[in-house]
Amino acid sequence: MLNQDKIALMTRAAAYEQHEGRKDLRSNRFFFGSYVRWNTLKGIVFFTIAYVLIAGVYLLCNTETLFSAFAEMDFRPVFEPIITYYIILVIIYAAICVACYIWKFFSSRDRVRDYYRTLKRIEKCNREEQQ
Amino acid sequence: MNTVLLIREKIIYIVREYENWFRIAGKLLVFYLFFKYMNGGLSYYKMLDTQALNTLLALVCSIAPTGLGVVIVAAVILVHLAHESVVIALAALVVMAILYLIFIHFASGEGEVLLLVLVPVLIHYNLGLVIPVIAGVLFTPYAAVPCFVSAFMIGFIRASMGIIETYGSSLSVKSMDFNTVLEAASALFTDASFARAALFYGIVCAVAIVVVYIVSRFEFKYSWYIAIAAGAVAQIVAASAIDGRLGVDASQYGVVKGAILGALIAAVAQFFKCIVDYSRKESLQFEDDEYYYYVKAIPKYLVSGREGITGGAEDLDLGEDEILDAEFETED
Numbered sequence: 001m002l003n004q005d006k007i008a009l010m011t012r013a014a015a016y017e018q019h020e021g022r023k024d025l026r027s028n029r030f031f032f033g034s035y036v037r038w039n040t041l042k043g044i045v046f047f048t049i050a051y052v053l054i055a056g057v058y059l060l061c062n063t064e065t066l067f068s069a070f071a072e073m074d075f076r077p078v079f080e081p082i083i084t085y086y087i088i089l090v091i092i093y094a095a096i097c098v099a100c101y102i103w104k105f106f107s108s109r110d111r112v113r114d115y116y117r118t119l120k121r122i123e124k125c126n127r128e129e130q131q
Numbered sequence: 132m133n134t135v136l137l138i139r140e141k142i143i144y145i146v147r148e149y150e151n152w153f154r155i156a157g158k159l160l161v162f163y164l165f166f167k168y169m170n171g172g173l174s175y176y177k178m179l180d181t182q183a184l185n186t187l188l189a190l191v192c193s194i195a196p197t198g199l200g201v202v203i204v205a206a207v208i209l210v211h212l213a214h215e216s217v218v219i220a221l222a223a224l225v226v227m228a229i230l231y232l233i234f235i236h237f238a239s240g241e242g243e244v245l246l247l248v249l250v251p252v253l254i255h256y257n258l259g260l261v262i263p264v265i266a267g268v269l270f271t272p273y274a275a276v277p278c279f280v281s282a283f284m285i286g287f288i289r290a291s292m293g294i295i296e297t298y299g300s301s302l303s304v305k306s307m308d309f310n311t312v313l314e315a316a317s318a319l320f321t322d323a324s325f326a327r328a329a330l331f332y333g334i335v336c337a338v339a340i341v342v343v344y345i346v347s348r349f350e351f352k353y354s355w356y357i358a359i360a361a362g363a364v365a366q367i368v369a370a371s372a373i374d375g376r377l378g379v380d381a382s383q384y385g386v387v388k389g390a391i392l393g394a395l396i397a398a399v400a401q402f403f404k405c406i407v408d409y410s411r412k413e414s415l416q417f418e419d420d421e422y423y424y425y426v427k428a429i430p431k432y433l434v435s436g437r438e439g440i441t442g443g444a445e446d447l448d449l450g451e452d453e454i455l456d457a458e459f460e461t462e463d
Contacts, residue, residue: 006419011426014415023239043236050232053225061317093233100237126419 006125013118021115024108036101043097047090055082139403155193161245162200163189164252166207173211173292197244204248212291216302218312219291222319226287234276243274250281254332260370260389261396263336264362267343268355268397268404275340279333286325294319324378331370331379339366339390343397355401363394 017025027035059066059078069078146153166188170180178184188207192200205227213220238244246266253259259282266274294315295302301311342365346358367390374381415426 007424007426010417010419010424011415014417014426018415046232046236050229053229053232057222057225057316057320060313061320063313104239 003125003129006122006129009118009122009125013115013122016111016115016118020108020111024112024115027105027108028112032105035105036098039101040094040097044090044094047093048086051086051089055086058082143403158197158200158245159189159193161249161252162192162204165189165204165248168252168255169204169208170211173208173288175211175295176214179207179211197241201244201247208288212288212295215295216298216315218302218307218316219295219319222316223287223291227284230280230283234280237273238277239273240270243270243277246270246274246277247281250278251285254282254285257385258389258392259332260335260366260386261393263339263366264343264359264390264393264397265400266336267340267362268347268359268401270340272337272341272344275333275337278336279329282332283326283329286329290319290322290325293322327377328379331373331377331381334373335366335370338369339363339393356398359394359397359401362397363390366390366393 030038062078065078069075163185166185170185174180188203192203195203209220209224212223235244235247246262250259250262253262262278263275266278297318298311298315300306301308302315339362343358343362346361347355351357367386370381370386371383373379415424417424417426
């Protein structure tokens with residue numbers, strides 16, 4: 001005999017697993033701190049690569065300054081502002097990453113909690129069927 | 132009112148029935164208009180600027196995942212630029228990489244990625260300012276980022292075309308001169324006008340989207356519709372406040388037209404929101420100890436029950452007794 005309530009619950013769980021569940025269940029394998037730290041680190045690496053590209057473009061547009069720095073062997077005026085801006089911007093970017101991933105983690109945890117609740121209900125249905 | 136609700140119900144039913152086709156058709160239209168505009172505008176590589184190829188590319192992008200579609204779009208732009216000047220194409224590639232690394236890797240929803248293609252099309256038809264309020268209804272505040280990125284890329288490509296026009300054949304591979312290349316690259320990257328225009332668009336989008344998002348979260352009646360009106364007003368105020376400061380010549384008529392049109396479309400979208408939000412038809416397969424289940428699940432829809440609901444995940448919160456309408460077939 002088919003239990004329609006159980007089928008509906010299983011349908012819901014399967015629908016979740018096939019869509020948002022894929023990402024959510026992966027992210028919920030992490031502890032909160034590890035998830036935020038790992039993704040923030042990834043964000044910082046991405047930002048650093050992007051910043052190197054931006055710095056390259058900046059130097060390309062200011063080749064005279066670069067050449068004079070080479071001639072005088074004094075790179076400080078060229079690289080000091082680049083590094084200072086990098087430190088300021090990377091801190092801001094890391095803060096944005098932290099806020100963003102905290103929000104992502106908690107919203108996915110809520111969805112996973114709902115999913116586990118559904119699984120519990122399925123389990124309850126199974127127990128009732130066995131009795 | 133009941134007639135309107137019944138018409139809505141019928142439309143929702145039709146959209147649900149052919150949901151995948153509607154999605155593909157929507158993407159096809161957006162990508163087709165984009166390729167038509169982009170290939171027609173750039174048109175350096177004449178072979179790409181044909182009706183048949185535009186249609187074929189749009190068809191591929193509409194079937195492929197949106198992320199892949201955006202990669203194809205980027206490749207087409209780079210091919211056009213590389214045909215005229217490898218240096219400019221390289222510069223465009225660097226800019227695309229920077230924008231991806233800083234902004235786009237946060238994107239999670241398909242719709243937000245599709246904005247990267249939709250915004251240039253609407254800007255081309257002077258309808259760019261229609262987007263912010265609609266994005267506020269359909270997406271998260273992150274949607275302001277793809278809007279900014281798109282506007283920036285469009286400005287950058289236009290500036291690149293200006294540089295190619297100015298420097299002409301001296302940027303081609305055969306007659307490339309290092310000093311000219313440096314001069315052209317400097318001129319391209321120090322041209323701040325397109326960055327200012329993109330910043331203007333990005334700020335206006337961010338203000339409208341955030342206002343819609345915040346106001347819609349309040350728990351009063353018709354909060355979504357009030358949020359849409361507030362977003363439209365915020366968009367007009369933000370545009371008027373910053374256009375002078377950023378040195379952008381935004382026509383007041385265009386801003387007001389965009390806000391009103393956007394608000395009207397957003398209100399209609401909100402009225403039908405259950406279509407895009409949570410009424411997806413599911414075809415699923417799973418099993419337990421006794422059966423394999425092949426289920427087609429269609430969420431319930433009741434006119435009377437929906438009137439006061441403004442949309443949210445709670446509509447799918449399954450109760451103990453009544454959940455999804457499920458047609459099922461089983462197999463031992």
